[in-house]
Amino acid sequence: MGNDSDRDPKRSGFSRRDLLRGGAAGAVVSGVLPRGLRAEPAAADTPTGTTLVGPGPVPMTFTVNGRRLEAELEPRVTLLDALRNHLDLTGAKKVCDRATCGACTVLVGAKPVYSCTLLAIEAQGVAITTVEGLGTPDQMHPIQAAFVEHDAQQCGYCTPGFVVACKAFLDVNPNPTLADVERGLGGNLCRCGTYDGIKHVLLAGGKPAVAAAGG
Numbered sequence: 001m002g003n004d005s006d007r008d009p010k011r012s013g014f015s016r017r018d019l020l021r022g023g024a025a026g027a028v029v030s031g032v033l034p035r036g037l038r039a040e041p042a043a044a045d046t047p048t049g050t051t052l053v054g055p056g057p058v059p060m061t062f063t064v065n066g067r068r069l070e071a072e073l074e075p076r077v078t079l080l081d082a083l084r085n086h087l088d089l090t091g092a093k094k095v096c097d098r099a100t101c102g103a104c105t106v107l108v109g110a111k112p113v114y115s116c117t118l119l120a121i122e123a124q125g126v127a128i129t130t131v132e133g134l135g136t137p138d139q140m141h142p143i144q145a146a147f148v149e150h151d152a153q154q155c156g157y158c159t160p161g162f163v164v165a166c167k168a169f170l171d172v173n174p175n176p177t178l179a180d181v182e183r184g185l186g187g188n189l190c191r192c193g194t195y196d197g198i199k200h201v202l203l204a205g206g207k208p209a210v211a212a213a214g215g
Contacts, residue, residue: 053121060124064089065133075121079113080104082120083130091131091160102188105161106130112168112187131160134167143167143206150204152197158190162198170206178203 054075062069064087071086080097083089083106093103097116104115107129135141140148143166153159162185169176169184176184181202190198 060121062087062120062124062128063126064128065130073120075119077120078116079106079118079120079123079128080115083115089130089132093157093160095157100189101158101161102165103158103161105164105188107164107168110168110171112165129164131163134163141167142208143170143201145208146201146204146206149208150197150200152194152201154192154194158188162188162190166198166202166206170202174205176202
């Protein structure tokens with residue numbers, strides 16, 4: 001494990017030790033060090049005129065389900081964590097936290113969004129709708145009532161995200177085909193496998209059978 005292992009006399013070129021020595025020397029002479037080793041303030045990379053926010057809590061204002069809500073949050077807080085941990089709206093579920101399962105789906109404007117992927121600070125100034133804003137146990141939205149009728153839920157963790165995603169989907173596809181449904185709801189996953197019930201909800205236009213029969 002001595003010098004012989006670092007340089008083979010039969011080979012030409014640099015040994016590992018030569019490479020490390022040369023690289024370090026070149027960096028010192030040129031002043032080019034890896035970014036993480038530079039002794040410079042973070043503000044040096046901030047464009048002129050840009051105002052830094054954070055890292056501490058800052059005031060934020062949201063419009064959620066038609067209500068104005070305020071909180072002081074760190075800029076790194078996601079919309080999902082803001083809703084659940086600070087605004088007492090726990091309908092959107094934190095399951096994968098990796099933009100994969102869709103359990104945290106909410107409407108931002110009219111668009112379904114994984115709330116675990118959006119910073120709360122970026123969700124200000126636009127209407128946010130969570131599953132709580134669609135209906136209540138006493139006055140359910142037709143889609144919620146259809147989920148119950150078609151037994152489209154089991155453990156319930158994915159259900160709020162599916163309900164919100166179905167609402168957004170049916171708003172633009174009121175009379176979908178099965179292919180439309182499979183493509184349009186591909187971003188939401190159900191570990192219990194209630195897809196057949198959910199398909200019936202969408203193919204019925206998001207209405208319970210009684211409501212659908214009555215027009």
